[in-house]
Amino acid sequence: MANAKSLALGVLVGSAAGALATLLSTPSSGRDVRFRVKQQGLEWKELADSVKLDGLRLKRQIAETSKEGAALMNNLTKEMKKSVEEWKHAVAPHQQNIHEYLEQIEASLRDLEDKVNKK
Template identity: 30%
Template sequence: MKTTNFVLGLITGSVTAAVTVLFSTPQSGREIRSSVKTASTDMLHKLNDVKGKLSELTDSITNMSKEAKEIVPEAISDVKGSIEQWKISTEKNKERLEKEISAIQNSLLELEQSIANQQK
């Protein structure tokens, strides 16, 4: 829903409600004119408040999108850098573990061979 449609609906509904209330109350002409002036003044103040708040909301959304365009790429870059550093720091441990596993496998093979030789 577009903002202009929302504001237009809000204004139309408010005016309709105000006119209905004014014409359905038992008042004199002078009282009705005074009520209409007061209602229209209140309506203008409320409409100006709504416009101001919509403007603030639009500005906030614009600023947020600008910040997101700056922050998100930086965050992605930082995460990629952290992952690369983690890979580099774990590479030494990976190589050491591979050597230890290989040594254990060789020891197991030698043990199996010595057991097989003893059983003969």
Template identity: 35%
Template sequence: MKASTFFIGLVTGVVAGSAAALFSTPQSGSNLRSNVKTASSDWKEKLSEVKFQISDLKQSIARLTKEAKTEVPQTIDELKQSVQKWQNQTGPIQENLQNEISSIQMAMEELEKSIANHQKTPSQTN
């Protein structure tokens, strides 16, 4: 539902409710006319205030939309650059870690072979 349709319905409902309350209360003709004029001027002021607030809201939404169109892509680009920079900085470190892990694995394999050979040698001498 559009906001303008909602506000039109809201204003119409409030005006109809006010008119029904105003005309259903017992009062003299002059009091009724006076109350209608007062209520009418009050509603005109409130309606113009609502129109101003709606206009202000539309301008704010337009400004935010424009800012989002410029700021969001710029922020995404900056994030991409930061990630790329981080990857470039951590690439050599990652490579060094992989080399060290490979070295450790080779040392473990050699140690396992050495232990296996050492276990075979004493049992063969007995």
């Protein structure tokens, strides 16, 4: 904590000293320097405002996209459940036939094994 305070104080004092040295060694008049600093400050403020607005737009867009995605996933889930139920309903009458056909194949295989073993 003390190191952070020392660092902050050092940055502040260094910045002030640098600004003072720049003002004293500049070939322009004080009025020109103040005007340029003011203009630069306004440009930075505009840039910060622009970044802030872009961030807010991005935040809103992410929220909207998230809501749309959730709704899309909800609809997709419902459609998939409906499709699975329809498939189950379509396959149900044929399940017994498939089961009987598999039993016939198994019986045929047992008969074939018995014939092979008897020879």
